[in-house]
Amino acid sequence: xxxxRKQKSKLNFVQSLPSPxxxxxDTLLIHDKVLIKANSHFASWAHQFTAxxxxxxxxxxxxxxxxxxxxxxxxxxSHSYNPRxxxxxxxxxxxxxxxxxxxxxILKRGVRxxxxxxxxxxxxxxxxxxxxxxNVSQGKNQIGTFYPADEIYIVHKIxxxxxxxxxxxxxxxxxKIALIDQSKLQGKSWVDQLEVTQGTPQQLLSRFLxxxxxxxxxxxxxxxxxxxxxxxxxxxGHTLGHxxxxxxxxxxxxxxxxxxFFALDWSLKLDLLxxxxxxxxxxxxxxxxxxxxxxxxxxxxxKRPSVQNARAILLQDKKRKGCHEVTFIFLKDFGKPxxxxxxxxxxxxxxxxxxxxx
Amino acid sequence: xxxxRKQKSKLNFVQSLPSPxxxxxDTLLIHDKVLIKANSHFASWAHQFTAxxxxxxxxxxxxxxxxxxxxxxxxxxSHSYNPRxxxxxxxxxxxxxxxxxxxxxILKRGVRxxxxxxxxxxxxxxxxxxxxxxNVSQGKNQIGTFYPADEIYIVHKIxxxxxxxxxxxxxxxxxKIALIDQSKLQGKSWVDQLEVTQGTPQQLLSRFLxxxxxxxxxxxxxxxxxxxxxxxxxxxGHTLGHxxxxxxxxxxxxxxxxxxFFALDWSLKLDLLxxxxxxxxxxxxxxxxxxxxxxxxxxxxxKRPSVQNARAILLQDKKRKGCHEVTFIFLKDFGKPxxxxxxxxxxxxxxxxxxxxx
Numbered sequence: 001x002x003x004x005r006k007q008k009s010k011l012n013f014v015q016s017l018p019s020p021x022x023x024x025x026d027t028l029l030i031h032d033k034v035l036i037k038a039n040s041h042f043a044s045w046a047h048q049f050t051a052x053x054x055x056x057x058x059x060x061x062x063x064x065x066x067x068x069x070x071x072x073x074x075x076x077x078s079h080s081y082n083p084r085x086x087x088x089x090x091x092x093x094x095x096x097x098x099x100x101x102x103x104x105x106i107l108k109r110g111v112r113x114x115x116x117x118x119x120x121x122x123x124x125x126x127x128x129x130x131x132x133x134x135n136v137s138q139g140k141n142q143i144g145t146f147y148p149a150d151e152i153y154i155v156h157k158i159x160x161x162x163x164x165x166x167x168x169x170x171x172x173x174x175x176k177i178a179l180i181d182q183s184k185l186q187g188k189s190w191v192d193q194l195e196v197t198q199g200t201p202q203q204l205l206s207r208f209l210x211x212x213x214x215x216x217x218x219x220x221x222x223x224x225x226x227x228x229x230x231x232x233x234x235x236x237g238h239t240l241g242h243x244x245x246x247x248x249x250x251x252x253x254x255x256x257x258x259x260x261f262f263a264l265d266w267s268l269k270l271d272l273l274x275x276x277x278x279x280x281x282x283x284x285x286x287x288x289x290x291x292x293x294x295x296x297x298x299x300x301x302x303k304r305p306s307v308q309n310a311r312a313i314l315l316q317d318k319k320r321k322g323c324h325e326v327t328f329i330f331l332k333d334f335g336k337p338x339x340x341x342x343x344x345x346x347x348x349x350x351x352x353x354x355x356x357x358x
Numbered sequence: 359x360x361x362x363r364k365q366k367s368k369l370n371f372v373q374s375l376p377s378p379x380x381x382x383x384d385t386l387l388i389h390d391k392v393l394i395k396a397n398s399h400f401a402s403w404a405h406q407f408t409a410x411x412x413x414x415x416x417x418x419x420x421x422x423x424x425x426x427x428x429x430x431x432x433x434x435x436s437h438s439y440n441p442r443x444x445x446x447x448x449x450x451x452x453x454x455x456x457x458x459x460x461x462x463x464i465l466k467r468g469v470r471x472x473x474x475x476x477x478x479x480x481x482x483x484x485x486x487x488x489x490x491x492x493n494v495s496q497g498k499n500q501i502g503t504f505y506p507a508d509e510i511y512i513v514h515k516i517x518x519x520x521x522x523x524x525x526x527x528x529x530x531x532x533x534k535i536a537l538i539d540q541s542k543l544q545g546k547s548w549v550d551q552l553e554v555t556q557g558t559p560q561q562l563l564s565r566f567l568x569x570x571x572x573x574x575x576x577x578x579x580x581x582x583x584x585x586x587x588x589x590x591x592x593x594x595g596h597t598l599g600h601x602x603x604x605x606x607x608x609x610x611x612x613x614x615x616x617x618x619f620f621a622l623d624w625s626l627k628l629d630l631l632x633x634x635x636x637x638x639x640x641x642x643x644x645x646x647x648x649x650x651x652x653x654x655x656x657x658x659x660x661k662r663p664s665v666q667n668a669r670a671i672l673l674q675d676k677k678r679k680g681c682h683e684v685t686f687i688f689l690k691d692f693g694k695p696x697x698x699x700x701x702x703x704x705x706x707x708x709x710x711x712x713x714x715x716x
Contacts, residue, residue, distance in 0.1 A: 064429055068422045071501060075494045106501040109489070131467070136433045143429060143464040
């Protein structure tokens with residue numbers, strides 16, 4: 001093929017939701033239905049669209065079994081529109097974005113996609129980089145596409161109307177970016193900057209959102225289709241994080257934060273990371289981002305996955321005859337993540353010794 | 359995005375089916391199950407794959423309702439394979455190719471795809487250009503992707519083992535290419551070449567297959583995602599063809615041939631096409647490719663769609679408030695198709711006056 005479908009997503013940082021008219025006549029809105037009740041600014045905005053498809057957010061939205069039902073409704077809703085001009089506006093958090101992005105990528109072989117992330121986590125992470133996904137049986141994100149949105153709107157009014165607990169969920173991803181990105185802003189590294197900035201997690205998110213998004217794009221643009229491996233550094237904290245998220249139903253961001261604690265401790269133990277930087281990283285995550293390791297709390301211990309549970313989840317996507325390995329992201333220094341192939345058995349042993357699994 | 363997923367498909371013209379080992383260990387074969395019974399060369403080849411998914415060809419394979427069932431089975435079958443190395447080999451005609459191509463484009467966000475078209479029509483047309491599709495309710499190809507195969511094998515032994523009637527079905531698309539492509543081979547135009555070549559339709563297909571495929575790629579490469587309109591010239595004969603295919607269940611290639619007769623007559627009537635070239639085109643299609651207009655046969659008249667039927671099918675994808683238009687491909691000269699916007703009412707009137715609908 002000699003030309004490309006999509007270039008970079010256009011990012012818009014705005015105060016309020018953009019006018020529905022700005023998307024053209026042939027526009028369909030998919031949104032998290034909770035927003036209508038929870039947010040009057042959103043409700044009055046959504047009602048201006050002529051075609052609306054409210055959905056219940058969460059992993060069940062991404063369940064393949066319900067996909068034909070959704071797709072039929074969406075084809076019906078967009079029936080009277082010109083497929084060449086059709087725009088899908090997707091407003092919601094991670095699951096709504098994964099679902100809506102997938103729909104946009106296959107409806108009429110691909111229509112214009114606008115993401116309006118309505119959670120800090122989606123605004124910071126999941127709405128960027130083009131990954132869309134559905135779940136197949138128990139397997140998460142087994143099918144999907146790489147389909148970057150044409151435009152992404154980061155809406156101040158929407159993000160700041162969220163409860164504080166949702167901000168905390170994004171802090172795990174913010175910590176990840178701060179640890180892996182080596183770029184400097186005004187001569188300062190991410191860690192240096194965060195250490196001297198005062199504020200609540202929500203204030204820090206708001207202050208560093210633009211910078212964190214730019215960091216993610218720098219990684220994604222080097223490896224948009226996850227073909228050369230570079231994009232995997234974004235998985236820092238996600239290997240164990242995924243196990244805890246799956247088994248304990250922890251929110252994604254909280255689970256990722258736990259995975260980062262695990263990766264930092266393991267990196268220290270293997271003499272990859274200095275004692276000093278290990279302490280600085282821990283302090284940052286705890287004191288600035290208000291995220292704490294749960295592995296020594298009694299509540300966690302009661303609910304944590306067993307060695308068998310962990311193995312089953314880890315091998316779910318990786319199983320291969322005689323070759324039980326995963327790529328694990330360690331931290332060597334701030335801005336210096338390293339990818340290493342480890343045996344699933346090694347990973348399990350380390351997680352057990354740190355008390356993450358029991 | 360700064361890099362692309364796919365470049366051009368690699369074309370391989372071979373005598374026999376390629377060795378299953380050549381695709382690597384992590385290979386899954388999707389094939390038309392009829393081939394096992396119909397073709398012993400195919401059967402002994404297919405049995406060498408460790409993961410096989412036989413399907414029943416036809417439009418029901420592309421039915422969205424059955425998609426979760428297929429997808430679960432396919433995820434299960436490929437479970438023990440490395441997703442980064444996974445290759446999907448798809449052997450069959452148009453419907454199997456559309457289905458398998460779609461699966462390949464979304465499984466693990468896209469795996470390696472090898473097409474082995476087993477009908478003349480798929481070898482000449484549908485396996486090239488990257489269009490994949492499923493049907494949603496009554497709407498054909500409502501969802502899909504642009505996902506060119508990494509490799510396509512055109513296998514002499516397979517194509518030549520088909521019954522003659524299947525060759526005829528590909529001749530409609532061969533006629534289309536011959537009429538719209540302006541490139542010359544050894545100083546001769548397509549029409550000039552065909553006129554002086556002797557042989558059965560199957561011999562002509564075999565003789566001109568490579569050239570016809572190259573013609574299609576020239577069009578596709580100028581407009582791979584159907585964004586600038588150029589690719590629409592490949593729709594010569596397809597507007598009315600689609601109506602007849604949908605309503606009368608005519609084979610695709612036969613329906614397209616009827617649509618070409620319609621487009622040629624309309625082009626003549628509008629003084630776009632000269633009387634001489636109109637005659638030459640008709641002679642070519644009838645005498646060389648053994649395809650004949652059915653509109654004056656009693657059998658056709660008994661089964662043809664009514665004006666209402668035709669309108670419903672034509673508006674299915676195009677309906678838009680106050681704007682009932684379609685892009686129709688006329689022929690001005692050999693190698694000179696032209697795209698014109700016509701009212702659905704005009705199209706219907708012309709089809710009625712030519713006796714295609716009643």
